Amino acid sequence: MEVRVRRVRAEELPGLLPLYMRAYQGLERYGESTEEEGIGYLRWLHYNSPEGFLVAEVSGRVVGFLACDPDWRARQRKVLEIHEVVVAPEFRGRGIGRALMEEAFRLGRARGREVASLWVGEGNVQARAWYRKLGFKEEGRWGEWIRMCRPLAGPR
Ligand SMILES: CC(C)(COP(=O)(O)OP(=O)(O)OC[C@H]1O[C@@H](n2cnc3c(N)ncnc32)[C@H](O)[C@@H]1OP(=O)(O)O)[C@@H](O)C(=O)NCCC(=O)NCCS
Numbered sequence: 001m002e003v004r005v006r007r008v009r010a011e012e013l014p015g016l017l018p019l020y021m022r023a024y025q026g027l028e029r030y031g032e033s034t035e036e037e038g039i040g041y042l043r044w045l046h047y048n049s050p051e052g053f054l055v056a057e058v059s060g061r062v063v064g065f066l067a068c069d070p071d072w073r074a075r076q077r078k079v080l081e082i083h084e085v086v087v088a089p090e091f092r093g094r095g096i097g098r099a100l101m102e103e104a105f106r107l108g109r110a111r112g113r114e115v116a117s118l119w120v121g122e123g124n125v126q127a128r129a130w131y132r133k134l135g136f137k138e139e140g141r142w143g144e145w146i147r148m149c150r151p152l153a154g155p156r
Contacts, residue, residue: 001058003096005103008053008065013042016055016065023086030121042067045083054103056087056096063091066100070111080108080152082118101134108152117149 008016017038024031032038045067046053052068064087072081082104087096108116118136120127122144131148132138140147 001094003094003099004057005054005099006057007051008046008055010046010050012055012062013046014039016042016062019062019065019088020084020086022089027121027124030124048083052083052104052107054100056100058091058096063088064096064100066097066104068104068107068116070108070113072117074117077115078111078113079149080104080111080113080116082116097130098134105152114151114153115149116152117147119145119147122146 017035020031020038020042021035032041049067049069049071052070054066054068055062056064056066064085066085067083069081069083070078072079074081082101085097085100087100105116116136118131119142120131122128122141128138128146128148131150134150136148136150138146139149
């Protein structure tokens with residue numbers, strides 16, 4: 001199975017909404033609750049960092065996306081912030097999430113960032129385990145959100 005990761009085109013954003021809403025079924029607490037909020041969120045992610053909004057295609061079909069910002073400011077330094085990553089349920093466990101994340105890491109390294117970071121809902125135990133598998137460590141908490149970070153430098 002060949003996975004192609006590329007930048008999203010702005011006109012594709014509305015088409016990603018069903019994928020986003022479906023990915024958060026059962027995790028509604030941590031996602032946007034209406035389609036209107038969902039599309040607003042996707043547009044904000046793209047507006048914030050068009051180059052950091054990546055899609056994964058299999059046979060010409062978009063089956064996952066990741067939105068990151070390689071210029072995000074966190075505690076007086078710039079980091080690669082991973083804002084969102086979702087893969088269609090029927091395509092999970094095939095390396096698509098990893099392919100998206102590796103492209104984001106490349107973008108962060110190319111920009112000279114030393115750390116990738118993200119927030120994940122404490123109840124999203126599967127995503128937390130997945131991030132740990134990809135080298136992230138839990139480094140803090142804000143209410144029900146957990147901060148996870150991973151160094152970008154050096155061989156992995
Ligand atoms: C989290 C998510 C993006 C993972 O995508 P994916 O395409 O299934 O992940 P991959 O297949 O690339 O997994 C990469 C590796 O992690 C492993 N893995 C997959 N799910 C895992 C889990 N829940 N816990 C631990 N490891 C996991 C895979 O076996 C694979 O290991 P390998 O490289 O040694 O073979 C996907 O499950 C998803 O869309 N979840 C719902 C949305 C969500 O919670 N997003 C995060 C919001 S903060």
